[in-house]
Amino acid sequence: LQRVVLIDEVDKAPPDLPNDLLDPLDRMEFQVAETGAWHRAPKALRPVVIITSNQDRQLPQAFLRRCVYHHIDFPKEPELKRILSAHCQQAEDRLRQVALQRFLAVRALLEAEGKPPSLGELITWVSALHGEGVRELPEELWTLPSLGALVKRKEDHARLGAQRLQCGRVGGI
Numbered sequence: 449l450q451r452v453v454l455i456d457e458v459d460k461a462p463p464d465l466p467n468d469l470l471d472p473l474d475r476m477e478f479q480v481a482e483t484g485a486w487h488r489a490p491k492a493l494r495p496v497v498i499i500t501s502n503q504d505r506q507l508p509q510a511f512l513r514r515c516v517y518h519h520i521d522f523p524k525e526p527e528l529k530r531i532l533s534a535h536c537q538q539a540e541d542r543l544r545q546v547a548l549q550r551f552l553a554v555r556a557l558l559e560a561e562g563k564p565p566s567l568g569e570l571i572t573w574v575s576a577l578h579g580e581g582v583r584e585l586p587e588e589l590w591t592l593p594s595l596g597a598l599v600k601r602k603e604d605h606a607r608l609g610a611q612r613l614q615c616g617r618v619g620g621i
Contacts, residue, residue: 451495453478459501466511473497473514523567525552535571539578546585547574551598554589558604565598573598 458466472478476489489495499515501507523531525548532544539547551573555564565573576594577585585592590609592598599605 450493451489453495453497455497455499457502458499459504459507463505466507470510470514528552528567528570531567532571532574536574536578539574543577543582543585544574547577550585550589550592554592554598554608557589558599558607561604561607563601563604565600569598569600 455469458469476494477486478488479486528548528551529544532539532548533541536544548570551565551570558564573594576597580594582593589595590605595605595608599608
């Protein structure tokens with residue numbers, strides 16, 4: 449039975465991890481730290497190894513030469529709506545819709561700086577809004593409730609305030 453090995457967000461691991469993976473990946477031999485057990489994949493059943501990265505830092509060339517790269521674009525609005533519907537089912541449709549519009553405005557503003565909020569932050573934010581019983585969202589991005597769930601850096605909060613960006617009214621909220 450062939451297996452899949454997931455190494456998630458390798459760029460956030462200690463800097464030496466990618467180079468430390470070279471030999472185990474070449475030999476297809478792994479030790480499970482929690483049990484101490486060694487596992488070696490027979491040639492016919494070599495696992496598919498999926499390694500994710502947010503490109504927060506450059507990975508070593510020796511490591512990258514052994515990888516097949518596949519970029520996944522940030523989801524477009526229709527896909528974001530489906531994702532929010534699946535992950536934030538308890539939140540009203542209207543709240544999800546307006547929150548998504550505000551999120552896209554924040555993301556567009558902060559994208560130029562290279563640190564826009566992510567999909568995970570959108571889901572967390574909408575969940576927080578719902579959990580707090582938020583029924584209305586202001587048009588002014590810098591006054592959004594639970595903004596800290598969406599925007600993580602102090603300078604990004606300041607950028608939102610300095611821009612005084614206004615979003616269009618959506619769905620009567």
